[in-house]
Amino acid sequence: MNEQRQAAPDIAVLRRALPVLERVVYLNTGTAGIAAAPVLRRLWEEVALFETEGEVRYHEMQERMEAGRGRVAALVGAEADEIAFTRNATDGVDLVAWGIQWREGDEVIISDQEHPAMNHPWFYLQARGGPKVKMFAVEPDPEATLRNVRALITSRTRLIASSHVSCQTGIRVPAKDLCALAAEHGLLIFLDGAQAVGQFPVDVKALGCDFYASNGHKWLHGPKGTGFLYLRRDRLDAVRPTHVGAGSFVRPVDLDDIRLMPSAHRYEYGTRGYGAYAALPAAVDYLAGLGWDWLEQRLANLSTYLKVRLPEVPNLTLLTPRSWDLSSALVSFTVAGRTSQEMADFLWHTSKIRSRTFPDKAILRVSTAYFNTEEELDLLLAAMRQMVGR
């Protein structure tokens, strides 16, 4: 992420490319990003090519998708043949969880702040006789988080899986140290970067992970239905494709001597909506055009603005660390005596603010994206004060 541009973008201009912002205070990029008009245009064009011309465009669309793969790979520091396109980040978790040849008694360690994208596959796998799932507590202090993981590692542990950024608290886990810890113990490590890619630079090689899943639809503000999974090249054979079809095998295919593609293409097959993947570069280029450093600084500034002021709201407990390096543009809190649904409903009905509830933990989460403004965050702060009666 080192493309730069000189002048800081004009937020008012950027917002004009996102018409929903005229009606809504959109603080939920963490659930679904919104695409700027030029990205959307490109998506329509890419989709239209295949939808209107069908087979005439088949190979061209595949090539355009390959260009998308290259762009995504470059974004996260991978080689194109280490990237499998998926429908979403969850697909990447399932692909790895079900693809590994588990042994009797194996254990996996996941965090206690996972999205269902991680929780559901691993617990379902456990219920179906797969590895036992253990959970470590994510803490604001990265050293404490690492200690918690270390304490769970046994001779039976085979894999550690964690969100790079917790969807519940916005805490950024010490991903590089986690990878080093896994390597030290000969374990596989899977990172779920659904809340990381597009917020700050991610370099899968520098992190040292085996697997990294993410999507195009949150912080890349790209098409829904696009996800990707990085698999370190020498881990491809450790993850057996659960599903295969046209495209998974080396051609010409000898059915009596089947050979999987030597790349992450082995996990892909059949006809897909190539246009959405082909449009991903437009989403990445749009953000690159804003300037990656500017973008990250913008997210850091907005989230910090909020984190400094939110604790002034009576009875509110901030769950997200102040430091940008330990956090992200997800800001989470609880308010004593309030459910998260009550808070979300209040914000929506009084101020047209979109947020994300975590009902089990009474957490409310807001996301500060590049297009949000301090005025919008002031609206949130005022609504919160109004809600608690002060």
Ligand SMILES: Cc1ncc(COP(=O)(O)O)c(C=O)c1O
């Ligand atoms: C950490 C994390 N992982 C995975 C997901 C799910 O992503 P997808 O819908 O692309 O599967 C989310 C979505 O909120 C998330 O926050």
